[in-house]
Amino acid sequence: MIMAYIDVSMPIHPQMMVYKNKPEKKPIFIQDNKLELGQSCETIITMNVHTGTHMDFPLHMMIGGKTSTDFDPNELIRRVKVLTILNTDKILAEHLMGYDLQAGDFILLKTDNSLSDTFSFSFTYLTKEAAEYAVNKKLAGIGIDALGIERDQPNHPTHSILMAANIFILEGLRLQAVEQGEYEMIALPLSMNGCDGLPMRVMLQEVK
């Protein structure tokens, strides 16, 4: 008996939560239904690649930064550690110090963001000091249950610090259904080269 994976992806739909509630960031779905004509029904979507659950590539925040080209999806089929950090709107280096993190660890941050399906302008984010700590610890990746891994820091230092160290950034996770612990993750983005971000599906299976 194979244990089911838990889906920690955000459903994509026209009314979904988007960054800062900007209307232009809402995905658009057009259903072209020609079934009555003996033809087919096909939906056309228009969406920002940073919609819902997605990964960032350096070009998102850095001039001349790397894109999704040459990304190997095997990188995101791996063990991860879910850390639960509640009752704060800023994740500090001190929060991460409370865990036994090893070089190569990939962490997913479960915060108060997972409690709501609406965008909060005071969402919990990862501070630049915590990003520096992650670099020093040689983490492989960080995921968070917010549409952005940072807010209100001029020049996006959390992004830049992590990207410069080739630490993967996953955003828009929905972690309400998972507890702190170790999981096998399958995180597969669509196959698109040259992009600053990629929408993805993320599944977790608890490690017993």
Add this chain to the structure above:
Amino acid sequence: MIMAYIDVSMPIHPQMMVYKNKPEKKPIFIQDNKLELGQSCETIITMNVHTGTHMDFPLHMMIGGKTSTDFDPNELIRRVKVLTILNTDKILAEHLMGYDLQAGDFILLKTDNSLSDTFSFSFTYLTKEAAEYAVNKKLAGIGIDALGIERDQPNHPTHSILMAANIFILEGLRLQAVEQGEYEMIALPLSMNGCDGLPMRVMLQEVK
């Protein structure tokens, strides 16, 4: 040492192969680059959900058919059998009879389609007789290396027959790098409800 998965997904880009080379089926990428303004770079994509590697839901071909709502992605994390059927533009029931297929099997059809990255109007497809055979055999799903699982059959009987039997249909696979045999498949579509199809990433790992 974990063995890598083989990516059998079709890269999505503006010049990619689309069904019948219809210009309106080509995906559109708009890169909104505001990095010079101290902001970010974000790509917006417009695409038909039946672009590249994707799955079909009954609404694609049947009035009132089921959509992606309630689809459980665990269904497509499973064992599959790749069958190599070359030198024909029609897969007949007789082709499938050559294999020891069991109830619950999920098959991926590697055909001459995998030899080319351009659309062929005479692409290899699954005939309605082969679809009926699949239903009798109680297969769980069929994937094919064509953008459609059928062509030139009035009223899309291959689709209808498979859909009526709840047999999953995966299209747009790229199987040139895999040989006939058994594989563990991870096929994850984006999380979108109410759709007639879903774009996806598909990975295969050989079973030794």
